[in-house]
Amino acid sequence: MGCAYCFxxxxxxxxxxxxxxxxxxxYVKKNAVELARKELAKMPETKRRGTMLLSSVTDPYQGHETKYRLTRGILRELKAVEYPGLVRILTKSPVVTRDIDLLTSLPRAEVGMTVTTTDDKVSRWLEVRAPLASRRLRTLAELNEAGIPTYAFVGPLLPHFATQxxxxxxxxxxxVDAGVSEVFMEHINLKRYIRERMDQVLADEPEDVREAYLQARTRSTANSSTRSWRSCWTNTGCGCASRRSSTTTTTTPCGRGSHPRRDRDRDRDRDRVRGRRARCASGGGLRSPATPGVGAVVPAGPAVWRRHSSAVRRA
Incomplete structure (x- = not known):
């Protein structure tokens, strides 16, 4: 969808x-439904308990989904085998409401929407081709009304929230008003190729907004050596799953203790991990046992939101 912050x-x-x-x-994966059918047919019963995410890198409900209907076809295959594991959707598109009939027929399904702001003007200049933020919020409410559990992904957490x-x-x-049950948050990634893209869209913004992104860029550079990737469970709270690398194995609740420096081996190991509920990027050293940080999974509720909002600002 051409979002300016996309890594x-x-x-x-x-x-x-x-x-x-x-x-x-x-690029359209025209044989996606056929491949899903074949993979499900040979999948052992023990493997069918895992979570299936559609999808993490690209949106499963881009505009062309209305033509190719690949995501709907995959959901139909999951329904055909009565897939018992959790089927999780992550999108920015209201097209997902087209498949409410299939989502409600699956044993376990939930839908998440990426929502980075409530301001349609901001969403338009940062997420050029994506549906407006207000439309995404309405979509979450519609899904809840249909009885489908929902969550939100605030990724990235926009730097200008620090000053506003x-x-x-x-x-x-x-x-909360839209009825989400949990939220994921993620730091903004400001590597050079993303900074160059962001500079173009920020050129005409107010000075305080540009300054907030400049400060975030500085902090991002300072923390680059300590940043780690964590896999967070979402059913009972947030905890880092054990992950093996060439030098160490870590099993630490998310936000507690310290994590080893991310390196190339750790990146490869991360990609090999199976059965993870979700992934969130978080900066090392920004959390303490009593203070949840950006990247934490937070149950919904006004009091929790207020408490978490304050923690994010302190971070």
């Missing part, structure tokens, strides 16, 4: 695309 633009390398072209092309705290409180309040 997934590296995925185009396998097709010979540069990061600057991100959002200007689309009322915007963050408003976002949390609107999410």
């Amino acid at each position: 997934a633009s590296f995925a185009g390398r396998q097709f010979g695309r540069s990061v600057k072209e991100w959002g200007d092309y689309l 705290r009322e915007l963050l409180d408003d976002l949390f309040g609107r999410l």
